[in-house]
Amino acid sequence: MKAKSKGRWNIGIEVLMILLALLFLSPFYFLLANSVKSFGEILSNAASWPQEFMWSNYTNAWKLARFSEAFRNSLIVTIISVVLISLFSAMAAYRMVRANTRFNQILLLLFVAAMVVPFQTIMIPILKVVNILGVNNSFAGLIISNLGLSIPMAIFLFHGFIKSVPLEIEEAATVDGCNPISAFFRIVLPLLKPMLMTIIVLNALGIWNDYLLPSLILQAPGLRTIPLATFSFFGQYTKQWDMALPALTLGVAPIVIFYLFMQRYIVEGIAAGSVKG
Amino acid sequence: MRGSKLSQFGQQTFFVGPALLFFTLITIIPFLMGMYYSFTDWNGVSGNVSWVGADNFTAIFTNDPDFWSSFWFTVRFTVLGVVLTNIVGFFLAYFLTKPLKTRNMLRTIFFMPNVIGGLLLGFIWQFIFIKGFATMGDITGWSFFNLPWLGDATTGFWAIVMVFVWQSSGYLMVIYIASLSNVSKEVLEAAEIDGASRMQVLRSIIVPLIMPAVTIGLFLAISWSFKMFDLNLSLTKGGPFKSTESVAMNIYNEAFLNNRYGLGTAKALLFFLIVAIITVIQVRVTKSKEVEA
Numbered sequence: 001m002k003a004k005s006k007g008r009w010n011i012g013i014e015v016l017m018i019l020l021a022l023l024f025l026s027p028f029y030f031l032l033a034n035s036v037k038s039f040g041e042i043l044s045n046a047a048s049w050p051q052e053f054m055w056s057n058y059t060n061a062w063k064l065a066r067f068s069e070a071f072r073n074s075l076i077v078t079i080i081s082v083v084l085i086s087l088f089s090a091m092a093a094y095r096m097v098r099a100n101t102r103f104n105q106i107l108l109l110l111f112v113a114a115m116v117v118p119f120q121t122i123m124i125p126i127l128k129v130v131n132i133l134g135v136n137n138s139f140a141g142l143i144i145s146n147l148g149l150s151i152p153m154a155i156f157l158f159h160g161f162i163k164s165v166p167l168e169i170e171e172a173a174t175v176d177g178c179n180p181i182s183a184f185f186r187i188v189l190p191l192l193k194p195m196l197m198t199i200i201v202l203n204a205l206g207i208w209n210d211y212l213l214p215s216l217i218l219q220a221p222g223l224r225t226i227p228l229a230t231f232s233f234f235g236q237y238t239k240q241w242d243m244a245l246p247a248l249t250l251g252v253a254p255i256v257i258f259y260l261f262m263q264r265y266i267v268e269g270i271a272a273g274s275v276k277g
Numbered sequence: 278m279r280g281s282k283l284s285q286f287g288q289q290t291f292f293v294g295p296a297l298l299f300f301t302l303i304t305i306i307p308f309l310m311g312m313y314y315s316f317t318d319w320n321g322v323s324g325n326v327s328w329v330g331a332d333n334f335t336a337i338f339t340n341d342p343d344f345w346s347s348f349w350f351t352v353r354f355t356v357l358g359v360v361l362t363n364i365v366g367f368f369l370a371y372f373l374t375k376p377l378k379t380r381n382m383l384r385t386i387f388f389m390p391n392v393i394g395g396l397l398l399g400f401i402w403q404f405i406f407i408k409g410f411a412t413m414g415d416i417t418g419w420s421f422f423n424l425p426w427l428g429d430a431t432t433g434f435w436a437i438v439m440v441f442v443w444q445s446s447g448y449l450m451v452i453y454i455a456s457l458s459n460v461s462k463e464v465l466e467a468a469e470i471d472g473a474s475r476m477q478v479l480r481s482i483i484v485p486l487i488m489p490a491v492t493i494g495l496f497l498a499i500s501w502s503f504k505m506f507d508l509n510l511s512l513t514k515g516g517p518f519k520s521t522e523s524v525a526m527n528i529y530n531e532a533f534l535n536n537r538y539g540l541g542t543a544k545a546l547l548f549f550l551i552v553a554i555i556t557v558i559q560v561r562v563t564k565s566k567e568v569e570a
Binding site: 014016024025027030034047144145147151184209227230245256263 | 507533
């Protein structure tokens with residue numbers, strides 16, 4: 001009797017949640033369906049299924065938004081930033097756990113405190129620093145800034161994780177003649193893989209989607225990342241939906257595909273990060 | 278002896294050096310520079326920077342209605358955004374920890390808006406508010422769809438809240454799912470045997486046990502909504518008549534459109550103090566409500 005009512009309650013919830021999910025997805029339906037309509041059809045009925053598929057909308061948008069260039073730029077910036085963030089943070093956190101000196105304790109506190117500072121508080125002077133270093137309007141400037149901004153959080157997460165990695169394996173490696181540097185790269189780094197994946201995936205999402213920082217550092221049109229290219233394209237073709245919507249779809253697609261492949265790591269990473277936080 | 282000291286120093290430099298270097302360059306130095314510039318009249322371009330004392334701060338407090346209206350927008354937005362995203366996120370998690378057949382697919386869908394950047398999401402919704410809603414209004418005849426969604430201060434505010442909740446509740450859902458699956462089955466079964474109703478179990482057992490997740494959920498939602506920039510920019514550009522301008526946007530405009538970097542950094546510093554105070558208070562209050570299972 002009890003089990004039966006429980007089963008019915010679950011079916012009711014399931015139906016309700018599916019309806020809610022459809023509502024959640026409806027913006028994507030509007031985006032996709034209208035991206036292949038003619039301009040006239042978008043104006044006359046934005047909710048209908050396309051009568052005729054205008055794939056040429058996509059080829060036009062691809063060319064005019066210089067999308068292949070933007071995609072390449074986003075890829076360069078994201079990959080280099082993420083690799084260096086993971087590497088430098090893992091190295092620093094490892095040393096800070098294994099050599100728990102006063103200096104390193106204070107440093108950890110500083111990293112944690114920095115996580116509360118909103119980006120807007122430091123963005124104006126960051127531009128000044130980037131100018132002084134002579135890396136304004138370049139990928140180098142953007143990558144260096146990404147490193148400085150993302151390293152505190154990554155160190156914090158690695159620090160918590162490394163504390164749970166047993167010391168014995170490293171000691172064995174040292175006895176076998178490994179120096180600390182090769183012990184780190186050959187023994188410790190592979191052990192960090194779960195947290196490494198988390199940090200890679202979360203930072204990749206954040207850096208790929210970032211608009212504000214790249215818009216301040218990258219002025220040359222040839223350096224535009226996807227959010228920048230989309231922004232300027234949208235400004236140019238406001239209300240010309242048959243151009244704007246395919247461009248938006250192209251901008252959204254890579255990250256959604258990435259998500260569908262990496263979702264296990266994303267979800268685990270958020271859960272792990274929140275428990276530590 | 279000397280050799281081992283040096284090698285400790287060498288190791289410290291090798292492992293911590295790179296991270297510390299970039300952190301110093303991009304966070305510490307800019308933070309200190311910001312403190313200095315907030316007391317100057319720097320315009321961002323000229324090399325002439327003169328010390329003006331507390332003038333910038335006096336100007337913000339006495340003569341800057343735009344800053345305070347953007348502040349008021351941000352506060353209202355934060356209160357609503359934080360409450361709504363956490364409630365929606367919690368209930369999605371609550372139902373999606375039940376044994377449903379489509380559970381994993383549903384989780385994937387509810388989280389999806391989160392992976393797309395705020396800028397692109399804002400543009401997608403701009404289309405929906407302008408064209409999609411108009412069409413739905415024609416089909417259904419509901420006046421809800423025919424409101425001037427992006428053209429009016431009140432509806433513009435709600436439009437941004439709506440998109441924010443759609444975007445962010447999936448992230449909080451993931452956190453609440455992680456926390457809910459740690460609630461012990463025995464405790465829940467015991468409550469059921471004692472005859473507690475679903476609501477009683479939810480209020481008296483589940484919510485107190487997941488307070489650590491609530492602490493994090495509130496903390497994240499507060500920092501997201503306080504720092505909001507991309508969504509406003511692509512959805513309303515802060516309009517109409519600056520009614521949806523966030524503090525982050527106001528700081529940006531002051532520095533980069535009005536070329537008043539000194540004033541901008543002063544606002545940014547004030548902003549930091551407010552965010553820091555609010556988050557510290559919030560974490561203290563919710564932490565004090567956490568219980569041991």
